[in-house]
Amino acid sequence: MSVEEVSRRTILRVSLGLAGLLGLGAVVKFLGYQPAPANPTHFTLKTPQDYQVGSATSLPEAKAWLFRDEQGLYAISAVCTHLGCMVNFVTDQFECPCHGSRYNAAGYVLQGPAKLPLNYLALTLSPEGAVVLDTKVNAPADHRLAVGG
Amino acid sequence: MARRSTFFHHLHPPSIPQRGVRFRYTFGLGGLAFFLFGVLVVTGLLEMFYYVPSLERANASVQMLTFLVPYGWLVRGVHYWAAQSLVVTAILHLLRVVLTGAYKSPRRFNWLLGVSLLVFVVLLDFTGYVLRWDTDIEWALLVGTNLLKSIPVIGELLYGLVVGGTEVSGETIVRFYTWHIFGLALIAVVAIGWHIFRVRRDGGISAPEPRTPDRIARDDLVKREVVAMLLATAALLLVAVVFRPELGPTGNFSQLPGEASAPWFFIWVQQLLRWGDPLPMGVLIPIGLLTILVLIPYAIDRRSAGVGRWFNREGRVAQLVVLVLLTAIIGLTVLGVMK
Numbered sequence: 001m002s003v004e005e006v007s008r009r010t011i012l013r014v015s016l017g018l019a020g021l022l023g024l025g026a027v028v029k030f031l032g033y034q035p036a037p038a039n040p041t042h043f044t045l046k047t048p049q050d051y052q053v054g055s056a057t058s059l060p061e062a063k064a065w066l067f068r069d070e071q072g073l074y075a076i077s078a079v080c081t082h083l084g085c086m087v088n089f090v091t092d093q094f095e096c097p098c099h100g101s102r103y104n105a106a107g108y109v110l111q112g113p114a115k116l117p118l119n120y121l122a123l124t125l126s127p128e129g130a131v132v133l134d135t136k137v138n139a140p141a142d143h144r145l146a147v148g149g
Numbered sequence: 150m151a152r153r154s155t156f157f158h159h160l161h162p163p164s165i166p167q168r169g170v171r172f173r174y175t176f177g178l179g180g181l182a183f184f185l186f187g188v189l190v191v192t193g194l195l196e197m198f199y200y201v202p203s204l205e206r207a208n209a210s211v212q213m214l215t216f217l218v219p220y221g222w223l224v225r226g227v228h229y230w231a232a233q234s235l236v237v238t239a240i241l242h243l244l245r246v247v248l249t250g251a252y253k254s255p256r257r258f259n260w261l262l263g264v265s266l267l268v269f270v271v272l273l274d275f276t277g278y279v280l281r282w283d284t285d286i287e288w289a290l291l292v293g294t295n296l297l298k299s300i301p302v303i304g305e306l307l308y309g310l311v312v313g314g315t316e317v318s319g320e321t322i323v324r325f326y327t328w329h330i331f332g333l334a335l336i337a338v339v340a341i342g343w344h345i346f347r348v349r350r351d352g353g354i355s356a357p358e359p360r361t362p363d364r365i366a367r368d369d370l371v372k373r374e375v376v377a378m379l380l381a382t383a384a385l386l387l388v389a390v391v392f393r394p395e396l397g398p399t400g401n402f403s404q405l406p407g408e409a410s411a412p413w414f415f416i417w418v419q420q421l422l423r424w425g426d427p428l429p430m431g432v433l434i435p436i437g438l439l440t441i442l443v444l445i446p447y448a449i450d451r452r453s454a455g456v457g458r459w460f461n462r463e464g465r466v467a468q469l470v471v472l473v474l475l476t477a478i479i480g481l482t483v484l485g486v487m488k
Contacts, residue, residue, distance in 0.1 A: 084295040097409040
């Protein structure tokens with residue numbers, strides 16, 4: 001390729017375009033900085049014995065509900081799988097106020113637009129014997145935290 | 150003394166065709182939108198003296214502005230009502246432009262500017278709504294920003310740029326504040342200047358050919374504009390005095406209200422979202438509507454015949470398309486309100 005084939009103007013234009021793209025990329029990087037999550041993801045609750053069999057406890061800070069059945073304790077996320085609104089637990093059903101999705105007490109979809117069931121969240125015991133909820137860790141639906149004597 | 154040529158004189162030549170400024174042709178909608186935007190700039194600047202974009206003080210500073218600052222309630226009321234009126238005025242202006250064929254060549258590019266401005270106006274209304282940071286905005290903010298996440302490939306990136314983190318937090322207020330003023334309003338100012346500059350550049354307000362010789366003088370035009378501005382000011386003040394915009398207690402994103410309603414201009418999207426997945430209902434359909442609008446002078450009605458006539462025959466398809474879209478949006482809004 002001879003020198004004449006690429007004009008000075010073309011080189012200038014291409015350089016300007018590339019510089020613009022680089023600058024845009026830098027701006028996107030600049031604006032995309034993600035600070036550490038402002039909200040906690042670990043919640044230390046009461047001791048397992050404090051929750052009665054058949055009880056349903058709202059944990060608004062953790063955006064979750066804590067239940068206890070015969071097998072033990074389990075936590076269901078209150079974050080609707082459709083668009084992230086907080087579902088309410090009303091008469092054995094979860095209801096989303098935003099777009100009307102409904103889930104049964106086990107978190108399975110009864111009515112759309114949601115398609116996926118609500119998430120189960122991991123429960124562990126702290127050394128002091130309190131229930132610890134980790135909202136970043138999902139658990140299988142049969143996950144139970146056994147309640148000792 | 151020779152007068153300098155100014156932007157004002159560009160928009161107000163010594164005389165302009167009478168046909169274009171007839172009230173029953175334009176209904177003064179473009180001018181009204183321009184005036185409302187000016188009111189929003191002035192009242193918005195005044196609000197900036199008190200508003201603090203932080204988690205602790207955002208809602209408190211709006212409370213202070215509303216209940217303690219002398220005439221603060223009036224400034225906020227006028228800002229609020231000018232914003233809501235601007236959405237309605239912009240839509241009516243768009244409707245007028247479609248029904249009179251004013252989008253046709255050579256005004257196609259200005260049509261694009263106008264459609265972009267409509268997007269800006271709606272986004273400005275949404276970001277402004279969020280800034281009051283009371284319990285009512287929580288759902289709308291969660292849903293509106295989570296919608297971004299549903300976009301493939303660039304969704305997470307967009308979410309981070311808009312929200313300022315991996316979830317809604319105090320950073321989000323700073324983001325919305327900055328987007329509202331610099332990312333949207335400032336760019337809209339430039340786009341509005343360009344939009345009205347193009348009106349004269351494209352041969353003045355659209356009118357049918359052949360043009361009639363009747364013209365009105367600059368003074369007459371300015372007189373009409375002043376009267377219209379005074380009337381609009383009086384109406385804004387009256388509405389702001391009688392109807393105070395809502396303001397709830399500060400939002401905290403843990404105790405969310407049991408009822409969730411989108412701001413009025415997004416109720417149609419909320420209704421669509423009740424029927425399906427976020428990506429098609431909340432992202433693709435709105436983008437599809439905008440695409441149809443953009444395509445009107447480029448694909449749906451490419452001819453320039455019929456310009457300047459209400460319900461011109463040549464633009465029937467374009468008129469039908471826009472009327473159907475508008476009816477659908479109003480219908481969805483009514484459905485959403487009744488829920």
